[in-house]
Amino acid sequence: MTEPASETPTSPSGVSRRRLLGAAGAGALAVGAAGVGGYAVGHAAEDPGKPGQSSYAFGGRHQAGIVTPAQDRLHFAAFDVTSESRDDLILLLRAWTAAARAMTSGRPVGEGVPTSYDAPPDDTGEALDLDASGLTLTFGFGPTLFERDGKPRFGLDGKQPAALRELPHFPADKLDPARSNGDLCVQACAHDPQVAVHAIRNLSRIAFGTAAMRWAQLGFGRTSSTSTAQATPRNLFGFKDGTANLKSQDREGVEEFVWVGEGDDPRADWLAGGTYLVARRINMQIETWDRSSLREQESLVGRDREQGAPLSGGTEFTEPDFDLQGREGPLIGLDSHVRLAHPTQNKGVKMLRRGYNFTDGSNALGRLDAGLFFVAFVRDPDVHYIPMQTRLSAQDGLMEYLQHTGSGLWAVPPGVRRSTGFVGDTLFT
Amino acid sequence: MKLVPAAAACAALLISTTGCSLTESNDPQASGSAGDGTITVDSTADACDLTTTKAPSGNLVFDVKNSGDQVTEFYFYAEDGLRIVGEIENVGPGLSRDLVVRAAPGSYVASCRPGMTGKGIRTDFTVTDSGEDTTITGVEQADIDAATTQYAAYVKDQSSQLVDETTAFVTAYAAGQDERARELYPQARTYWERIETVAESFGDLDPKMDLREADLTPGQEWTGWHRIEKDLWPPASGYTALGEADREKYGQDLLANTKTLDSRVQDLDYTVDQIGNGSKGLLDEVASGKITGEEDIWSHTDLYDFQANVDGARVAYEGLKPLLDVKDPALSQKIQSAFRDLQTSLDQYRRGKDDFVSYDTVTEPQRKELSDRVNALAEPLSKLTGAITL
Incomplete structure (x- = not known):
């Protein structure tokens, strides 16, 4: 994996986009394949790999960026398809696939093929000195890609998965249409924020004329660990988040709760090996939270702040004991987040969460516009997400400090399996 | 913000009796060097071990660690072993919680109560005069x-x-x-x-x-x-x-x-x-x-x-x-x-x-x-x- 760099400073992978560009040509691309892609290809996307790994294969049985150990940064974007032509849409998906293959290997869009001095460069350039930085690009299809205003689109009638519908209105939702839904979504995750932003920027540019960005969200710090090798990070409430998250090492759990199986939905066999992506932009009332006592904070969360241990005792990974009684009822309160969200309280349902802390500056009242950009991958939102969120929105004591301001659901097709394939090809054949 | 159940350092029943630590001043000027050292309390099924049983007057910080396998409590009583100066409840097994109390020079009793029942495992505790102005102006x-x-x-x-x-x-x-x-x-x-x-x-x-x-x-x-x-x-x-x-x-x-x-x-x-x-x-x-x-x-x-x-x-x-x-x-x-x-x-x-x-x-x-x-x-x-x- 490590090839010492001589001319330019490079990252641990030893491959930089500038070097590729400088050497411009097949030789350089070969270095890329051997140095970075080679490893990744050998370990297709279903092998989640190590945290901090410098590149992940784009192709594979499943898309990357799901069981991949959560990278530190996110740039998420939703797009609406502006063309009504099926061919345009397929061309876009092919172009996105080519660009995604390049960028996730640390190569520039256009593979560094020289263009006229009088033409704008194919790649926007801001990631030229950076390696792949663990970039993954995960694509999803929203309900409106299949049908809009009661009319099927792109010849996809009869193919819309039954569970792919706009999420219901949950209690206390305050959704901004300008931060919700979309025909397509792309989740870009990387160790370096510039790499993630570069990816979305270039994909957006490629899409002009066929699809337009509807909204986007930056996440500056992961709030979930999807690998047992990762420490549990903290959310902006200051608490460890997602301790009970489904981890990639739990292969049975991942099969059961993440990947759509053959025959799950007779209308949507194309989605087998894929999953559903739920996104929720959850604003936190930072200022009032910060003024609440540690007693209130811990009792609302149901864990201690320092260690993340459940209030029933033990350490972070000790199973909560929801029956253990204290002076005034159970130590883990009835309206505590950990109780309401825990698999044992939700018919054993687990989710693979992959959320990020975000802040988008401040609002008109001078408060931080900040919170959690919740991302979860589930096999069936009707079973694995909606019932739990309905309960949380109605009963979770933390809701006092939360406001859901954005929302979306997308079907995430399986990974691209053939070198000539493109993202979503199982849907369009 | 809902009304939080009464459970702060002084629980409801205590206030109606002697007012627990409420009746002592915690004027910030009176604290200082006296409260620097944290006293670790290790509460197990049959012991209540304190790193020290003597501390200078001022703010005392007890870091109560529950090493037992039952829910525990920690009480800091006045000399009579009845009047509660401060308390921590609902500490789950393996967890730690801090109790901060303000104490004037004198004799006290520290007590762990594993299982939340009984008189607790009691230890005498001495607060020495830190030499600061420890005049306590009490709340009536x-x-x-x-x-x-x-x-x-x-x-x-x-x-x-x-x-x-x-x-x-x-x-x-x-x-x-x-x-x-x-x-x-x-x-x-x-x-x-x-x-x-x-x-x-x-x-x-x-x-x-x-x-x-x-x-x-x-x-x-x-x-x-x-x-x-x-x-x-x-x-x-x-x-x-x-x-x-x-x-x-x-x-x-x-x-x-x-x-x-x-x-x-x-x-x-x-x-x-x-x-x-x-x-x-x-x-x-x-x-x-x-x-x-x-x-x-x-x-x-x-x-x-x-x-x-x-x-x-x-x-x-x-x-x-x-x-x-x-x-x-x-x-x-x-x-x-x-x-x-x-x-x-x-x-x-x-x-x-x-x-x-x-x-x-x-x-x-x-x-x-x-x-x-x-x-x-x-x-x-x-x-x-x-x-x-x-």
Whole structure:
């Protein structure tokens, strides 16, 4: 994996986009394949790999960026398809696939093929000195890609998965249409924020004329660990988040709760090996939270702040004991987040969460516009997400400090399996 | 912010007896070098090990670690082994929690209570004279009693006026006197908003009485204040007005729930930490609902609710002021002046004695100024409970 760099400073992978560009040509691309892609290809996307790994294969049985150990940064974007032509849409998906293959290997869009001095460069350039930085690009299809205003689109009638519908209105939702839904979504995750932003920027540019960005969200710090090798990070409430998250090492759990199986939905066999992506932009009332006592904070969360241990005792990974009684009822309160969200309280349902802390500056009242950009991958939102969120929105004591301001659901097709394939090809054949 | 169950350093029953540590000063000037060393307490099934049983006077910090396999508690008693200076409850196995107490020189008893039963495993503890001014100016038990009694009386009084005003409001509404009902709506709600944290503590009533349309669960029936509000200030299009029968139904439903609330508050007792948390909680209500204009989205009477929340918070603070003036006079000063500043800002929007301008005429920069004032008050106010219960 490590090839010492001589001319330019490079990252641990030893491959930089500038070097590729400088050497411009097949030789350089070969270095890329051997140095970075080679490893990744050998370990297709279903092998989640190590945290901090410098590149992940784009192709594979499943898309990357799901069981991949959560990278530190996110740039998420939703797009609406502006063309009504099926061919345009397929061309876009092919172009996105080519660009995604390049960028996730640390190569520039256009593979560094020289263009006229009088033409704008194919790649926007801001990631030229950076390696792949663990970039993954995960694509999803929203309900409106299949049908809009009661009319099927792109010849996809009869193919819309039954569970792919706009999420219901949950209690206390305050959704901004300008931060919700979309025909397509792309989740870009990387160790370096510039790499993630570069990816979305270039994909957006490629899409002009066929699809337009509807909204986007930056996440500056992961709030979930999807690998047992990762420490549990903290959310902006200051608490460890997602301790009970489904981890990639739990292969049975991942099969059961993440990947759509053959025959799950007779209308949507194309989605087998894929999953559903739920996104929720959850604003936190930072200022009032910060003024609440540690007693209130811990009792609302149901864990201690320092260690993340459940209030029933033990350490972070000790199973909560929801029956253990204290002076005034159970130590883990009835309206505590950990109780309401825990698999044992939700018919054993687990989710693979992959959320990020975000802040988008401040609002008109001078408060931080900040919170959690919740991302979860589930096999069936009707079973694995909606019932739990309905309960949380109605009963979770933390809701006092939360406001859901954005929302979306997308079907995430399986990974691209053939070198000539493109993202979503199982849907369009 | 709901009324948090009484469980702060001094639990309800303790306050009514000797007032636990409340009766001792924690004037910040009196602390200092004395409180630097944390004392670790290791609580197991059959032992209560302290790293030291001697400490200089001032603020003592006990880091109570539960190494047993039962829920434990830690008590710090005065010499008589009865009067509680400070306590920590509900420490789950394996967890640690800090207890901060203020102690004058003298003899004390430390006690772990694994399983939360029995007399506990007791150890004598000596507080030596740190040489600082340890003169303790105590809070009078009478002040504590006065604070809790006054607050209970205040809640009952507001609740009883709420019943009267609500009766007038729903009567006018049912009779089709819309103009009159629109006048009464913000006035009547004032009595609700002043005691909102108490009212909200009844989890069955609050959603029936004060739920906003945006907070509805699918299939949930929308009733209460805001249901009627929308009917009195209907949106320009796409809304079907309620008929006579519905007006009667929603009005009577609100009134019946109001009367239930009134009957329940008759028996409520309050602890000083509940009053302190409630004061801060009312400011949270302002911050989260009123300043944003989400509370009265149809009538834009948010400023009435805003003022009423502030009134309720001030009454709660003023009841506790004699305690805080002893415990932390600087904090008390700060809270007092922040209340004044917020009121000055709010008064700009008064129209006559009891009325306020419509909130949709308050511009974003003006709302931000109000928000900044609320932050300036709520931040010190959030320290009130900790200061008086230390």
